Amino acid sequence: MSVTENYDLLVIGSGEAGKYLAWTMAGEGHRTAVVERKLIGGSCPNIACLPSKNIIHSAKVRSFTRRAAEFGVELESAATSMKGVQARKRAMVEGLRRLHLDRFQASGAELIMGEARFVGERTVDVEPADGGKRRIRGERVFLDLGTHATVPDVPGLAAARPMTHVELLDLDRLPEHLIVIGGGYVGLELAQAMRRFGARVTVIEYGPQLAGREDADVAEAILELFRDEGITVHLRTHLRRVDGDSGRDVRAVTDGPDGEHMIEGTDLLVGVGRTPNTGGIGLERAGVKLTDTGYVAVDERLATTAAGVWAMGDCAGSPHFTHVAFDDFRVVHDNLHGGGSTTTDRLVPYCMYTDPELARVGCNESEARHRGIGYRVLTLPMAAVLRTRTLSEPRGFMKMLIAADGDEILGFTAFGAEASELMAAVQTAMISRTPYTALRSAIFAHPTASEGLTFLLRERPVPPSAVADAP
Template structure:
């Protein structure tokens, strides 16, 4: 029987990064993955493939709608080759997954392909795809089994017409009308992909606004922009039935007045969130406890109810984000090595990769009001930037929330071109407890989108914005 200092179950961003850091710190490390490729949801059916399709569809939309204005003329009709677009997406996925495989070899990490399940707290059974079972011993185990798409109890996902994000990433045709249940990140991103390619898209959301966990001003602006892109929104609608009749899907929902509304489409994308995935893990055999939501219970050090077993990523509490899982993977590895790492969960940014992009870190206005914190607001519109006008990406703004007394930055909320990258400046500033004036006094290169951050900081500092 092979023995290891650390065994990691799951090879997503949390799991494979944890494995690399453990190996770097001198631990004999194994990683167990039930699928034939490494990388988990993010690399295979999540972050990476969705961004590939978002980029491809964005190029198509630019060619159809914007090239002429830029002085670029294309003879003949611009056409979508969906099969080729999906193939390019898959090539990106394959290359990225192969990169993880290379990193495992580079760091001498033993990879086991099969379903890992606990025999007890220090032994793991690995059921391989050929039906054979192998057992390994691990001094410590990190559970990194991630999440799966959620559904509603009355919906039957047939993976053909009633689909999750997994199937939406490999459709063989462009839908005529895609009805999306759920106005969160996944639904909006994939909805925008197919809207650009020619589908009619309707978003049905239970809450009173889309992206409901983010600052309300971002929700309002994104909905306004996507409405201009001809996406239809039905907020405060409670879906109560989804039925398939041949190639037609009929969705019934009650609006906020209790009146029944009916939607018909040829595809229904169910994107009502994700659930922690522990199926087949046999945590009971190890004594690991789950909470009522199905998450693995952990303490502040990500340690489970069993002292030598840890859990990270989507399978534990907190935002289901790849970069959060990575930070937790590194944290556990360093704890096992006797170090004292920490994570400030308030400073883990959230991003929506629509266009315009949406990004945020820290507290929302709603949270500050609820906590009774006195704050000031500095906001700057993207359309006032020379860079935005040059690129024809003028939608959105940057908003900075700062403490009314100390001027410390408490939250930064952005919508606009490239804000998924721009948010890192805000994270850095807040990590070092910067004030709005600190950011306002930093030189920002011109012309860039980043100037909006400086201007928003100036606006929060005695209303000193220069370009509005």
């Protein structure tokens, strides 16, 4: 039997919430251990958020080369080098990895690379990567287990060895014809990037629209963008069977509005959702219960069903964004120091990094209708924002939802150039409960994307029916 090592804090997983909690608490003098099985710093700096945005930006640069003459630039050739794309990304990831290691060392938190499995309350056995075995007990334990890409149970799909975002974002070659299963954020971002690098791309989405949680007008704008860029999209289409081997020759048999079809490609990307990493680590021995969908069951303070154990980030069922995981850290850290923070009614921003970007905060029209919330709406085409003229990027629109019986801002959506930065200005107003009439009086710098709010808010909000009936 291994000797039990006792720590004030034991953190399982070094993702966004886990690492910040470890660094902060260790800096405050608490003996802290972090067990990480593979990715130092979690998925965001290694295989997800930052690597994907790095590659998406390379794809944007590639798209500019095709439009070079529009900007007065003459190019003789501008071929895609995926090895060059990957070299830039890998250099960034390595720099981030070194930054994390330096941060762990400076904080005093002990980083243990290895697998952890619970053997009892707040106690795990760890098999470190460098050999041996350790038993570690935490006075307080924090789960930051993350999620992984779901591969649905479709005949032939697993055997075809499809890519998830992890494999695609590390690809040193350009797919000849990429078939993307799923029209959510991951599938849409990577579909556009691969198309801009020069691949043929087909997207298969079982729902009636792309980006299923967004308003219909947003989904239609994305669909129009994809078709303009030469991406084939099949909506209301089910994947029935897959034959072949992704990376060489793959065939997707689908059933859609026009019946059964076979789509032939060279590579397959699956982007249909996430599965929590809660299986196989003995959570039941720790008294930690799961939800019906496999996430850790937590209360509004992120406490689990086991005393002295908390869960944070994706595994706790929080919205799957790094910025939400960071807020989970803030909630837990505040409560450890006697605060009263909760996850109730958080104002969570959503960003999809297609080009142009999609950014949303608060209610959209679909959610407002579903919840029976009365609202009025303001809309403005992005072409009316002069900043987009300087960029030659006039595509898209913005809209703001206003309470039906007051001046409260209920939500904001922007699909257009610099949409994520534009959204931040509205989010700030919503946090402070600033009425839209006060925001209307603000002076925004010219020419910026935020200046668009000046023209959006000059108009009078109208009921949604008036928008629907407009020509």
